[in-house]
């Protein structure tokens with residue numbers, strides 16, 4: 149019976165979460181009973197979507213929900229054997245005992261680092277792939293704008309657009325991230341929205357307008373993009389991170405949707421599960437060919453998970469934010 153540490157939500161944050169909103173709790177975890185497995189988590193995913201859930205959905209005094217990758221260390225079911233890697237949604241905890249439902253066996257690609265299954269070749273990459281190609285109906289050679297372009301989802305979306313021979317503009321919040329997008333990824337134009345006014349910078353960077361805006365931010369970014377949308381443009385709405393701490397991201401020019409007949413559509417990955425096989429084939433090939441570059445920000449140890457979440461909401465991460473718990 150191992151001891152397991154976990155992060156609980158202790159109180160609901162107002163504005164930016166603080167360390168005091170979370171508690172590190174240690175519990176005994178039962179050994180696997182018949183039909184169950186005991187799993188040790190290796191990596192935990194840290195996602196902006198956790199922040200809106202802190203306001204209502206995440207119960208107080210319970211383990212923070214979220215995605216993770218673990219290894220089976222005891223098995224009393226034929227579904228998994230000891231050593232199997234499993235994707236799970238058991239959140240910020242070191243160990244858990246569970247029946248096999250909700251666990252997905254991961255067969256890692258031997259030619260790629262394990263961690264890519266937590267981002268480009270995992271959920272965030274699939275979100276970018278389906279959001280851009282299916283919801284955004286991207287066509288070769290279009291004019292594309294991606295916000296949080298140096299983040300986990302945004303960096304993949306921007307590079308898929310490049311692979312589709314599009315003109316790609318990205319926005320980000322630091323000079324270092326802007327340099328990576330410009331020099332390593334090779335975007336056509338990069339905006340640091342913290343040092344340049346987004347509306348003017350986007351207008352200058354999009355002389356042919358925008359056909360697809362891959363929306364991660366909302367607020368002033370959406371306003372700026374709306375004023376540049378081409379006729380029959382599409383805005384796949386992946387996220388509105390600028391409003392997650394404040395509860396909203398106001399926009400004053402939605403009427404622009406009418407004049408340009410723009411389609412704006414929110415989505416989640418289950419909307420396009422039929423594309424998962426295509427995604428794995430395409431993304432695996434692109435990663436091995438060096439056509440998709442990525443960055444990771446990896447914090448060590450369960451105690452650092454609250455700081456990792458605060459960090460992802462503050463722009464501390466370059467690429468995917470992960471917490472590593474074990475080898």
Ligand SMILES: NC(=O)c1ccc[n+]([C@@H]2O[C@H](COP(=O)([O-])OP(=O)(O)OC[C@H]3O[C@@H](n4cnc5c(N)ncnc54)[C@H](OP(=O)(O)O)[C@@H]3O)[C@@H](O)[C@H]2O)c1
Pocket residue numbers: 194195196197272275296297298299300301302319320321322325364365385386387388389390391415416417460461462463464465466467468469
């Ligand atoms: N629909 C879905 O199924 C789905 C799935 C995954 C993610 N998402 C959404 O996709 C977006 C990106 O998620 P991710 O996991 O890839 O995270 P990420 O981009 O790797 O990390 C979040 C980044 O957002 C930026 N940011 C933080 N506060 C901001 C603000 N007020 N204004 C502008 N940018 C801000 C920061 O980058 P900078 O330093 O560049 O500002 C930060 O590093 C989020 O909106 C998330 O909710 C949606």
